Amino acid sequence: MDELSELYQQVILDHNKDPRNFGILNDATHIAHGHNPLCGDKVDIYLKIQDGKIDDVRFNGSGCAISKASSSIMTTILKGKTIEEAKELFEKFHKAVTSDLDDNLDIIDLGKLAVFCGVREFPARIKCASLPWHTMMNALESKEVVTTTE
Amino acid sequence: MRHSIVIKDKKPIQEIKVIGFDVYKIREDFPILSTLVRGKPLIYLDNAATTHKPQIVIHNVSNFYATYNSNIHRGVHYLSEFATRKYEIARKTIRKFINAQYDEEIIFLRGATEAINLVAQTYGKKNFKEGDEIILTEMEHHSNIVPWQILAEEKNLKLRVLPIDDNGELIIDELQNLINSKTKLISVVHISNSLGTINPIEEIIRIAHSNNIPVLIDGAQSIQHLKIDVKKLDCEFFVFSGHKIYGPTGIGVLYGKKHLLESMPPYQGGGDMIKSVSFEKTIYNDLPYKFEAGTPNIVGAIGLAEAIKYFESVGIEYIMNYENQLLNYATEVLAEIKELKIIGTAKDKASVISFVLKDIHPHDIGTIVDMDGIAIRTGHHCTEPVMKHFGVPATSRASLCFYNTKEEIDQLANSLIKVIQMFS
Numbered sequence: 353m354d355e356l357s358e359l360y361q362q363v364i365l366d367h368n369k370d371p372r373n374f375g376i377l378n379d380a381t382h383i384a385h386g387h388n389p390l391c392g393d394k395v396d397i398y399l400k401i402q403d404g405k406i407d408d409v410r411f412n413g414s415g416c417a418i419s420k421a422s423s424s425i426m427t428t429i430l431k432g433k434t435i436e437e438a439k440e441l442f443e444k445f446h447k448a449v450t451s452d453l454d455d456n457l458d459i460i461d462l463g464k465l466a467v468f469c470g471v472r473e474f475p476a477r478i479k480c481a482s483l484p485w486h487t488m489m490n491a492l493e494s495k496e497v498v499t500t501t502e
Numbered sequence: 503m504r505h506s507i508v509i510k511d512k513k514p515i516q517e518i519k520v521i522g523f524d525v526y527k528i529r530e531d532f533p534i535l536s537t538l539v540r541g542k543p544l545i546y547l548d549n550a551a552t553t554h555k556p557q558i559v560i561h562n563v564s565n566f567y568a569t570y571n572s573n574i575h576r577g578v579h580y581l582s583e584f585a586t587r588k589y590e591i592a593r594k595t596i597r598k599f600i601n602a603q604y605d606e607e608i609i610f611l612r613g614a615t616e617a618i619n620l621v622a623q624t625y626g627k628k629n630f631k632e633g634d635e636i637i638l639t640e641m642e643h644h645s646n647i648v649p650w651q652i653l654a655e656e657k658n659l660k661l662r663v664l665p666i667d668d669n670g671e672l673i674i675d676e677l678q679n680l681i682n683s684k685t686k687l688i689s690v691v692h693i694s695n696s697l698g699t700i701n702p703i704e705e706i707i708r709i710a711h712s713n714n715i716p717v718l719i720d721g722a723q724s725i726q727h728l729k730i731d732v733k734k735l736d737c738e739f740f741v742f743s744g745h746k747i748y749g750p751t752g753i754g755v756l757y758g759k760k761h762l763l764e765s766m767p768p769y770q771g772g773g774d775m776i777k778s779v780s781f782e783k784t785i786y787n788d789l790p791y792k793f794e795a796g797t798p799n800i801v802g803a804i805g806l807a808e809a810i811k812y813f814e815s816v817g818i819e820y821i822m823n824y825e826n827q828l829l830n831y832a833t834e835v836l837a838e839i840k841e842l843k844i845i846g847t848a849k850d851k852a853s854v855i856s857f858v859l860k861d862i863h864p865h866d867i868g869t870i871v872d873m874d875g876i877a878i879r880t881g882h883h884c885t886e887p888v889m890k891h892f893g894v895p896a897t898s899r900a901s902l903c904f905y906n907t908k909e910e911i912d913q914l915a916n917s918l919i920k921v922i923q924m925f926s
């Protein structure tokens with residue numbers, strides 16, 4: 353696979369076209385807004401947390417294919433996870449997109465997140481992929497602030 | 503596939519031909535144009551962000567350090583005198599290039615941004631009072647918005663904004679309505695970096711002057727595309743950056759009418775901007791040194807003058823003619839792509855084409871065409887109000903100049919078709 357198809361894998365194109373869990377969650381308990389001023393990407397993350405578990409999650413906003421797919425895939429992974437698990441997933445994701453190219457990522461089980469490894473080749477796009485995750489972390493901590501990737 | 507056939511089958515919409523101008527010969531003057539990017543020949547269509555440097559500029563910059571590096575205005579030794587002379591000759595070159603009357607009306611600064619900040623913090627600070635108004639336009643670069651906002655906050659001024667229409671042209675009829683007795687300055691971009699619109703600054707200056715209002719022209723995007731004559735324009739201030747006219751980064755120019763510059767307080771204090779200093783009283787230096795505190799970008803000024811000499815040797819008439827044909831060609835080729843919409847369709851345009859491609863985000867477009875070695879700019883281009891007007895978060899922008907070719911535009915079109923196919 354060349355670098356480009358590594359970045360725009362079918363899964364990413366599919367989630368971009370048909371984002372899962374897209375929209376507003378009216379009974380959310382935790383909300384955060386994310387913004388990347390560089391490219392104008394905006395994402396809102398809604399979490400419904402009960403007894404330390406993410407019962408439901410949605411995202412809303414506009415952005416490039418990478419950020420939209422990242423939001424969409426994140427929501428599918430997070431549903432049903434505990435807060436602790438969500439934080440661990442954030443760490444994994446962070447590793448997937450920022451590790452040195454020759455780091456051996458096989459030792460961590462990235463699961464669905466593996467599709468974002470291609471982002472490492474495109475430093476300018478890492479922020480696109482990570483905005484929803486950073487925003488989700490802020491939602492968890494219920495920082496009612498705008499997350500920016502700048 | 504359908505699209506590429508449309509483009510390939512169609513006879514070239516027009517030949518780009520300017521007698522006496524050979525783009526392939528010109529390209530040999532720019533070393534970077536023969537480099538490979540991601541294994542592909544570089545197709546550089548981001549000239550509104552910054553332009554490349556011809557060999558003669560690169561040579562003169564390195565030659566300064568290799569043969570006469572020294573500080574200026576300070577030494578009696580040979581090198582310092584030589585460097586001082588080169589620096590002052592550079593000022594003259596620029597004075598002639600924009601047809602200013604006096605050498606001392608040319609102030610060397612870091613760029614257009616610093617020049618606007620200087621005018622705001624000296625002229626503005628001295629002359630504007632609470633309640634006064636400044637007129638800007640909806641298509642300004644952030645660098646012609648924020649310095650005025652900072653000043654407005656300090657002094658309780660009001661910023662008024664001349665709107666644009668859906669072609670990206672200023673609604674000039676509104677200007678008179680915005681002007682009143684409190685209007686103290688009109689600061690307007692000559693050519694929009696995100697829309698390509700060439701603004702009717704002659705008319706704006708005429709209207710302003712008939713109301714006794716001074717005008718600042720942001721020439722960051724016009725200095726490299728149009729013939730600039732500040733005497734004829736009669737604007738009070740004109741600013742530009744060297745790196746957008748084939749010169750080095752970190753050097754730019756503030757032109758101001760002499761009597762205004764003389765009346766303005768200094769911007770920064772330090773060496774070179776003084777005549778004498780004691781703890782009781784400091785006497786400021788004359789123009790232009792009053793505004794050039796500290797060791798300036800000596801090699802930058804020399805490099806900029808070389809860039810301007812090179813630009814003039816190619817010939818501004820040839821450049822304008824060729825770039826105009828290139829713009830027409832690119833506009834027609836891109837219009838063939840039915841998913842593509844050009845943002846900025848003013849009648850009078852420079853070779854800057856902003857566009858959106860269906861709902862494909864510009865960031866994705868930029869990354870994908872980059873894999874073909876094509877450099878375009880994506881984002882809001884430091885003109886968020888323009889993006890807001892057109893209801894888009896960002897655009898893709900191809901900005902062309904006289905070393906670009908028809909073939910490069912064809913390649914861009916082909917690459918954009920790939921993008922569409924990928925996202926369909």
Ligand SMILES: Cc1ncc(COP(=O)(O)O)c(C=O)c1O
Pocket residue numbers: 550551612613614615616643645646691693694695720722723743884
């Ligand atoms: C219209 C316009 N004004 C001002 C500037 C600022 O120029 P600089 O960043 O060189 O100071 C730019 C640069 O992009 C521009 O396009």
